[in-house]
Amino acid sequence: MDLLKRKHAPLTAEAWEQVDGEASRVLKLYLAGRKVVDFSGPHGWKLGAVNTGRVEPIGKGPIAGASYALRSVRPLVEVRAPFTMKIAELDDASRGADDLDLDPVIAVAERVARAEDTAIFHGFAGGRITGIIEASPHKPIAVNAILEWPRAVVSALETLRAAGMNGPYALALGLQGYDELDADSEDGYPLRRRIQESHPDVSLVWAPAIQGGAVLMSTRGGDYELTVGQDLSIGYTAHDRTDVDLYITETFTFRVLEEKAAIFLRRSPAEGKRKR
Amino acid sequence: MSSESYHEPIELLSEATRNMHRAIVSLKEELEAVDWYQQRAEACSDDELRGVLVHNKNEEIEHAMMNLEWIRRHSEVFDTNIKTYIGAKGPILEVEKQQAAGAGGGGTAPRDSASLGIGSLKGGK
Numbered sequence: 001m002d003l004l005k006r007k008h009a010p011l012t013a014e015a016w017e018q019v020d021g022e023a024s025r026v027l028k029l030y031l032a033g034r035k036v037v038d039f040s041g042p043h044g045w046k047l048g049a050v051n052t053g054r055v056e057p058i059g060k061g062p063i064a065g066a067s068y069a070l071r072s073v074r075p076l077v078e079v080r081a082p083f084t085m086k087i088a089e090l091d092d093a094s095r096g097a098d099d100l101d102l103d104p105v106i107a108v109a110e111r112v113a114r115a116e117d118t119a120i121f122h123g124f125a126g127g128r129i130t131g132i133i134e135a136s137p138h139k140p141i142a143v144n145a146i147l148e149w150p151r152a153v154v155s156a157l158e159t160l161r162a163a164g165m166n167g168p169y170a171l172a173l174g175l176q177g178y179d180e181l182d183a184d185s186e187d188g189y190p191l192r193r194r195i196q197e198s199h200p201d202v203s204l205v206w207a208p209a210i211q212g213g214a215v216l217m218s219t220r221g222g223d224y225e226l227t228v229g230q231d232l233s234i235g236y237t238a239h240d241r242t243d244v245d246l247y248i249t250e251t252f253t254f255r256v257l258e259e260k261a262a263i264f265l266r267r268s269p270a271e272g273k274r275k276r
Numbered sequence: 277m278s279s280e281s282y283h284e285p286i287e288l289l290s291e292a293t294r295n296m297h298r299a300i301v302s303l304k305e306e307l308e309a310v311d312w313y314q315q316r317a318e319a320c321s322d323d324e325l326r327g328v329l330v331h332n333k334n335e336e337i338e339h340a341m342m343n344l345e346w347i348r349r350h351s352e353v354f355d356t357n358i359k360t361y362i363g364a365k366g367p368i369l370e371v372e373k374q375q376a377a378g379a380g381g382g383g384t385a386p387r388d389s390a391s392l393g394i395g396s397l398k399g400g401k
Contacts, residue, residue: 024393231395233392
């Protein structure tokens, strides 16, 4: 069964191509979690949960003299984010227009990427997902000024190495942190280059969903796993004479397998100006 | 340096590309070892030594497949092609054609039940 019902949408092949292409471009730009964690899938719509290999004792059962436990599974979260397009605008794709107004696609793709990445990095209690940051047992490293980033990265690396977490590593930075490394320099030398040259085994990743700082994490594999059932797709809901309602959807869950493999670098929110 | 076979300046290569290079080089080495053990075992005149060599060859095959699985997990194109060809039935040269015919309809829809085919982005894909 085609859950996406794309064949029923009043979109030409050329319009689908542009909508899909733009969504794919934006998603690949914004999705940060998929750049740093292991990926399992896509397993399709029929995957409903991931086996954790654990059981949860449930105490007494209907018959005495036996113990009872439930197999522990992690259900997949189904995300669906709607958006609306003008049919006349989409039809122009078949007339050769390559400058369609795809702003609704861009906005929704960004929103879905943020939803997935927020769950990965910060967790999503309603979806039974524990995020990388909240799972980390390491005390966050404070970054109280822009120029403290290089020192904080060194401290974070020391913490991970002391915990036996070998590299390579990724430094996933929220908007503020990424901008600060990009724009600021110490003695004329950009912070980003200083960090990259000092630590060639650390990749910098733009992760706009991360709030309040950055995460340094091992990307050696086996520590974090994103499981995807139906991978990011565009489906059709309904249309009238002028508009068509579409949506981006996916099913996924995320598991932290080794919580010690990441540490949070907390950027002080108080600092608005450079502190040197 | 773990490998001398880089073709581009290493500072221009991402960590993901370096890891993929390591995996590909390792896979080549494992397959080369399989070939060598196969030839040695066949030419060997001592039965016990032949047994050891065949055992070693089989171990290398296991290593090669572990390596290939890592590559599959980190490369969508490897993944797609492995799923297409490994375990397929019938003439190998016709597998792709048969699969395309079996997919049925859609025409404009991307593969994987019309997903956008994003998959893993680890490794700079």
